[in-house]
Amino acid sequence: MAKVKSLFVCQNCGANSAKWIGKCPSCSEWNTYVEEVVQPVDKTTATWQSPTEKNKALAKPSPIQEISSQSEERLVTTNRELNRVLGGGLVAGSLVLIGGEPGIGKSTLMLQVALNQPATKVLYVTGEESQQQIKMRAERIGIRSSNCFILAETSTQNIFSQIKEVVPDVLIIDSIQTLHTNRIESAAGSVSQVRECTAELMKFAKETNTPVFLVGHITKDGGLAGPKVLEHMVDTVLQFEGDRHLSYRILRTSKNRFGSTSELGIYEMQAGGLREVSNPSEILISQRADDLSGVAIGATVEGNRPLLIEVQSLVSTATYGTPQRSSTGFDAKRLNMLLAVLEKRGGFRLGTQDVFLNMAGGIKIEEPALDLAVCASIVSSLHDIPISEKVCFAAEVGLGGEIRAVNRIENRISEAQKLGYEVIYISTYNTKGLDQKKFDITIKPYAKLASVFSDLMG
Numbered sequence: 001m002a003k004v005k006s007l008f009v010c011q012n013c014g015a016n017s018a019k020w021i022g023k024c025p026s027c028s029e030w031n032t033y034v035e036e037v038v039q040p041v042d043k044t045t046a047t048w049q050s051p052t053e054k055n056k057a058l059a060k061p062s063p064i065q066e067i068s069s070q071s072e073e074r075l076v077t078t079n080r081e082l083n084r085v086l087g088g089g090l091v092a093g094s095l096v097l098i099g100g101e102p103g104i105g106k107s108t109l110m111l112q113v114a115l116n117q118p119a120t121k122v123l124y125v126t127g128e129e130s131q132q133q134i135k136m137r138a139e140r141i142g143i144r145s146s147n148c149f150i151l152a153e154t155s156t157q158n159i160f161s162q163i164k165e166v167v168p169d170v171l172i173i174d175s176i177q178t179l180h181t182n183r184i185e186s187a188a189g190s191v192s193q194v195r196e197c198t199a200e201l202m203k204f205a206k207e208t209n210t211p212v213f214l215v216g217h218i219t220k221d222g223g224l225a226g227p228k229v230l231e232h233m234v235d236t237v238l239q240f241e242g243d244r245h246l247s248y249r250i251l252r253t254s255k256n257r258f259g260s261t262s263e264l265g266i267y268e269m270q271a272g273g274l275r276e277v278s279n280p281s282e283i284l285i286s287q288r289a290d291d292l293s294g295v296a297i298g299a300t301v302e303g304n305r306p307l308l309i310e311v312q313s314l315v316s317t318a319t320y321g322t323p324q325r326s327s328t329g330f331d332a333k334r335l336n337m338l339l340a341v342l343e344k345r346g347g348f349r350l351g352t353q354d355v356f357l358n359m360a361g362g363i364k365i366e367e368p369a370l371d372l373a374v375c376a377s378i379v380s381s382l383h384d385i386p387i388s389e390k391v392c393f394a395a396e397v398g399l400g401g402e403i404r405a406v407n408r409i410e411n412r413i414s415e416a417q418k419l420g421y422e423v424i425y426i427s428t429y430n431t432k433g434l435d436q437k438k439f440d441i442t443i444k445p446y447a448k449l450a451s452v453f454s455d456l457m458g
Helices: 080-086 106-115 131-141 156-166 191-208 229-233 280-284 332-344 368-383 409-418 449-457
Strands: 005-010 033-038 095-100 122-126 148-152 170-174 212-216 236-241 248-256 264-270 273-276 295-302 305-317 325-328 353-359 391-393 423-427 442-446
Touching: 005 191, 080 248, 080 264, 095 106, 095 191, 095 229, 106 122, 106 131, 106 170, 106 212, 106 273, 122 131, 122 156, 131 148, 148 156, 156 191, 170 191, 191 212, 191 229, 264 280, 280 305, 295 368, 295 409, 305 368, 305 409, 325 332, 332 353, 332 368, 353 368, 368 391, 368 449, 409 423, 442 449
Parallel strands: 095 212, 095 236, 122 148, 122 170, 170 212, 295 391, 325 353, 391 423, 423 442
Antiparallel strands: 005 033, 236 248, 248 264, 264 273, 295 305, 305 353
């Protein structure tokens, strides 16, 4: 009988060691090493094998000029927000990984995609719920397709045997951490199992040109659970974000081999499932009856989509000596920089003030085009002077107090005009080549931060 060999593998990064280690030398995490049995690969237990694999010739290199170029075929789903973040649709043979916190709506989103494709045969494989549980959720969402097949299974051998019978057009795995293959003896969810199961599904997707969705768990730090190589193997990585206590969800792309990584999809969680939000600017701007100080509207762009964000600030006298600087949805370091600019270049005394900043709607923005809106909201709260609800801002603020230009200014102005805003403050350097006559909104260009406040608040 052959001696059983084992290795200790880090469950966070996939590094291995011959003995147990308390702190991983690769990712510096503690107590992540778990013993896994190393088993020689038995080719007779291969889970997916195409009918022509035995007769397939060895791959040979070809000159790049002789390779035939063809546009990738895309399956356009009925979910327009998902099409947007995927770059226009689902590419044949692509492997898409979607991650998010528990209860955020990953399974609901995937089930809606499966149920709303009547002309597409979809196989939904669940390793966490029974068929009856999926049916209950499907009845709540609304069953619109008879081509959706549900399989409750965790063994990849059994899954591929059912795939050969059903021959689906789209495969959904919920989730990859629950699958296990007989080629690896470790437990389901371990680094070895996740890596091997993903490799088998990738082989199936590429050889059959079948799009595959993988639902993945995340760690306590917000990263995708499993080895980092998992994100390298797949074609697209989507992050489903949002607060479970709020109704809005955001679908972001962190990797996409077939499109842009800056696209954004917005959903609203309702009793009947996820509703696509076609005009996110309306939900990101709260309806307020009275004029409130500390509120300013900023025009930003996520991918190809212009958004108007409500920036909320609260400035109050520091009670405990050291002023607090707190931001939600905005970079805290950039907030400190803007406060320093306001104090040095604008003469506003903020050194003894607590400053709290919030992006309404629970959205996170990193674009510097919101700088002017942030500064305006802070000054408005400091002096308790409301900013007109018909005014918005689109400009970056430099360390010298100058108003810097931002890209795609015409899209920002058009979005503000569409939502009924009457005035927009931009940089003077954005007016070059800008045809102001085609806009009905009043455009006010300025070069200095002090000039904006003089015009805005007198």
